[in-house]
Amino acid sequence: MIELPAPYLLFLGDVTNPLDAKTAMGLRDWRPERCIGQYRLSGCSVDLGLPEMDFSAAVAAGAKSVVIGVAPSGGALKAEWVSALAEATRAGLSVVSGLHRRLNEEPELVKAAAASGQQLIDVRVPPASIPIASGRRRSGKRLLMVGTDCCVGKKYSALALHKALAERGIAATFRATGQTGILIAGGGIPMDAVVSDFLSGAAEALTPDADPHHWDVIEGQGSLFHPAYAAVTLGLIHGSQPDAMVLCHAAGRVVIDEYEDFAVPDLRECIARYEQVAALTQPASSVIGVSLNTQGLSDAAAQQICQETSEACELPCLDPMRHNLDAMLAALT
């Protein structure tokens, strides 16, 4: 199991799109006690609202790691970022990354970390020896987040549902499938980094046999309607064999983020398609509710759109960051 030295300084690079900083935001929101500050290069316009710190100040404040909290498309690590992170190791911080590009492939960083005795930790490196999927049904129950797009709230929905189940005394485990989820959970498998032949096998390994009444609450990945990532989504569905799915959507999103030629289908079509593909390995799988990200809407507007969506889809619909989850949990218990 990966163990990350805490607390963290969150590194935001020079990003300008808040969607690129979902890792940092997830850490701030779900593990605030571990996040003592933010570090931004010039040009960065994303602000987490954490104290601004340079590396020395962070070390003085007790930080043990600098965590790369941004996930640019493709996972590339810019030269300026590498230099800044090398400086962080010299100041006394380990570096934690969830990017595709491995810290250990950056010679400048490897050299600086070795000289300063700091760790370079890539949480996106999947475990060795993942088996090919067997297709065998497993004991226990599984709830999987599925999405209309990336960045619609699948991880937050899973975390909120897991928390709500636990609060009600129902045995449940949050299963992380992406780098941020792994940082929050302290374990998991980074599905999008798994070699494609082993994708469904990884999802099977992530959600093993369990007590018949136990729920694995599984963070989703991508979207069946995404031209780049639908394969990741499908492999996760087939391997996790979900008894139940929650469709996650960002209110008002009408096209796939950064892929404007690709429309988000009607939610009822999304539900039908997810149930269709899940049936291959779990014939009884069904979508049991819609999780709507209503960020930026008034409470009244959020309430209204959830109600309209609930009526259109004939399913409970709520925003897990605003609303009580009882209506959705009722389908699970």
Next chain:
Amino acid sequence: MIELPAPYLLFLGDVTNPLDAKTAMGLRDWRPERCIGQYRLSGCSVDLGLPEMDFSAAVAAGAKSVVIGVAPSGGALKAEWVSALAEATRAGLSVVSGLHRRLNEEPELVKAAAASGQQLIDVRVPPASIPIASGRRRSGKRLLMVGTDCCVGKKYSALALHKALAERGIAATFRATGQTGILIAGGGIPMDAVVSDFLSGAAEALTPDADPHHWDVIEGQGSLFHPAYAAVTLGLIHGSQPDAMVLCHAAGRVVIDEYEDFAVPDLRECIARYEQVAALTQPASSVIGVSLNTQGLSDAAAQQICQETSEACELPCLDPMRHNLDAMLAALT
């Protein structure tokens, strides 16, 4: 994209079972112009009918690579083979392998290749720097093999269709997606070894912009109906954006090979599902025919099952290893 230095000397080791030399035979049959000779260690009883050459003679005849055309039992490279291949590099040949065991894991070979400046090319290792899929439509036309299952004849169907197009003077390129196909094509991307986030991007890179009338004929992978490999299939479909697809099936196969709990759906359902998922990145995509592997059937039985399948699916149906391809090509020209 992987590119193999041609022409080849085919390395047969010391194998005695012709079944272990299927790769070499495929190369000889499909790309005779690239195979200038064979190299056999003492004890080898398999004969491809190619000129016998030692490494120096092959280099003198123009060979650029020695290709391991046999599968050693157990997958390991014997010490005598490694020594012979090291000698090949010293003679001026690169070494190409499609085996699981990587050439770059053999210290003697690595040392010899480095000293002589020759390449060690493992075709199961995908190229570095594959981009994330853009979803952008590209010029040129694409024909993709899709299957009811693995091992139903997708590679041979693609090779036969490519050959038939070329014979009719239609510009076409065979695009390989697996190790044997890559050896035959002299290049390609091993899709099942690509990290899943990059799967559709790899398929886009494999089939770039081309002349408007040019056809890429793309070897398929896996099956949408396979509990372990459907994600590979989906990523390949979305990235390749096929104008046309050929459904490949092995006559008489009713369950997924080695997954007996998973039935092969009715072929009409398979066709509908493939057209449904391909529509995401290529709305006009359609299945234009069924390629039936009728190995083991009499000519009359093969003819009959193709005719019945054609009537049921309302599409041309033929076995490309037995029948004329005109009916299928008509949909492409």
